[in-house]
Amino acid sequence: MDTTMKKLPPKPVTAKSRAIKWGGWIISIAIIIWSCTGIDFGGIKPTAGQITGAIFNGLFHPDWSYVYNGSGEDLVSQLWQTLCIAFLGTFISAIISVPFAFWAANTRHKKFWVSESGKIVLTFIRSFPEIVLALMFIKAVGPGAPAGALALGLHSVGMLAMLFSEAIESLDDGPAEAITAAGGSKFNVAVFATMPDLMPAIVSNTLYRFDVSVRSASVLGLVGAGGIGYPLIIALNYRQWSRVGIILLGIIVMVVVIDWISGAIRKKLV
Amino acid sequence: MSATDRDMLKLPKKKFKMWNWVWVILMVLGLVLSVNNTKTSLPEFFANFDQFAEIFVQMAQPDWSYAGTAIPYLVETIKMAIISTVIGSLLAFVYSLLIARNIVHNRAITGVLRFIMNIIRTIPDLLLGSIFVAVVGIGPVAGILALTVFTFGVVVKLFYEAIETIDPGPSEAIKAVGGNGINNIMFAVMPQILPYFISYALYAFEINVRASTILGYIGAGGIGLQLKNTLDMFNYNQTGMIILVVFLVVLVIDFVSTKAREALMR
Structure with a gap:
């Protein structure tokens, strides 16, 4: 049998593309090796494995009594407060974002x-x-939920106004x-042309930002x-692993439900 | 002008959209509920606005001599981001191949693996950080682990969706000439998805640089620890310096990585 037929012809490679390829590899590997130097990899607690086991154990045997006990310090009321912070924060930022978006939008005029x-x-x-913003607000309004809502x-605004301004840029003139x-x-232009066209984008981006805010x-x-x-x-500091477990479960369920609801609404909007 | 003509001049009435009003009512209700629950009062904030502004004014006058102290920590932060981006995106690479339905056809396997992925994705980076600090102790290793898991979550979602949109032609050709699964991945799938992979890894790197700068706040290594120290000691000039150098580095990295991604996708 003629074996020469079985070989594929070599790929056409120019010197330039080869240089770029090898240069890219060498630079990336050099950067990765450099980043591994000088980092203190020691100092891992000898109990690390044990604690990981305890956390997983806590996830599978959560402290159900913490879910609701009517004290206002339980899981459900804390999660509800978290949602309220996210909602209020998103609401405030959506309002502030609109003028910022018009400022940053690169339109023809x-x-x-x-x-x-x-x-x-x-x-x-x-x-x-x-976090720095939250600490600044804590100085102003004291620790607690208001500082979180205002900081959020x-x-x-940084992200929401950017998304809004992209929507403004793609508006039909x-x-x-x-x-x-x-x-x-x-x-009249703002009320009858710009706003109605912009509304779906504003609502959809705000909902998306609400997911992130949660x-x-x-x-x-x-x-x-x-x-x-x-x-x-x-709970982490006091090593109450079953409570850590129930809180993590609570956060996961909350985030999944919110993502699902806002995803469903956004799908309807588009 | 007759009555009918005048009627013609009027615009037709808009249809009454009940759902719009339902949304407005829901929004107002949500606003009232959340203001009540969080006990937020804007008047209180504006009454204390001078305190807020004072910190901001101090931050706006950064302590330039502090840059020498801050930069080594910043370098450590960037190293953390690089290591975790590499490990996290390599893990994500393998995992995405396992959950892409055009490569693994067993719906049970992809379903279970996707469920696990979605759970991992829900946990915010700082929560991961505080869990890993509790597990391995204070230090950069906790931060690297947290960012690795976080990168994994970011890249896996984007990447498996990219894999599922590839052209099936080359795969079918390889199968038609008798190639096995490995051949298929090596010669049909990889060439199509590699640019996407590198682009998503770079994108994750951008997010990681930003996230790693605050991870230190909870003890997970990097410049965040200095952020906490300066804030605790009310040295807002130094805090301002840290924020400034972080901002500059983020700007540069974003710019470089955006350009690199544009070049890749071209």
Whole structure:
């Protein structure tokens, strides 16, 4: 049998593409090796395996008595507070986001630097750590749920306004021009052309942000800004693993249900 | 003008949409309930606004001499992000192949594995961090583990959806000439999905850099620990410096990674 026929022809490779490929590999591997140096990998507690086992044990044998005991400190009321923080935070941020979105949207009728400056401000708000914001609000309104809601409300603007401004950029100019042509004022344009077109995008993005906010709100309690995070950190510190288990289960169920509901609503909207 | 003509000039009435009103009522109800539950009062906030503003003003005057202290911690943070992105996305790579329905045809296996993935995805990064701090103790290892799990959750979801949208043609061709499952993955699936994989890993890296900067706050290594220390000691000038360097690094990394992803997808 003729074996030469079985060989595939070599792939066409130019020197440039080979250089890019090898260069990419070498640089990435160098970066990965560099990042492994100088990190203190020691110091893992000898009890790590035991604690992991205890947490899993707690997940499968949760402390059911904590679910509801009417004291206001139980799982259900803490989760409800977390949801309320997320809702209020999202509501506040949706309102603040609208003017920011119009500032940052790069439409035809605007100078380039106006929208660019808006975009930079939004990036700054996005990368300002939520926890620092929560601590600043704790200084202003005291520890508890209000600080969490306000911090979420301000932090979410960074992402929500960016999503809104993308929706504004993709708006159709037609309706607005039609209203201007028929003698409508700027206010008329906003009320009859821009807002109706924008509403589905606003609602859908706000719902999406609500999903994210629920996750954030369950974390803010770690710094004392209300919600389920605080009982969780207490239970972790006091090694009450069955309580850690029930709180984790509660968070997971809450997030899954909220994701499911908002996903269903968003599917209907589109 | 007759009465009928005048009627013609009127615009037709909009249909009464009951659902819109139901939504408005639900929103208002939710607002009232959540304000009541959290006991938020905006007047109180504005009354104490000077305290809030004072911290902000101090942060706006960053302590430049502190940059020398902050940067080594920032480097450690970035290293943590790199390690966990690599490990997490490699795990996600294997896992995505297992839950993509055009590669593993057994619905029971993909269903169970997807359920596990969805559970992992629900846990926020800081919660993962605090659990791992409780498990392995304070230090960067806890942060790396938390970010690894987090990266896994981010990449796996995006990546398995990308795998499911690939062109089945090359796979069928390999099967037609007698290739086995490994051949199929190596020569038909991989070439199609590798650019997506790298792009999603870079995207996860962007998120990780941001997330790792605050993980230290709960003791999981990196610059977050300094963030906590400066805040606890009311050194807001130094906090401002940390936030500034983090912001600059995030900007640079976002820019580089966005450009790299655009180049990959071209």
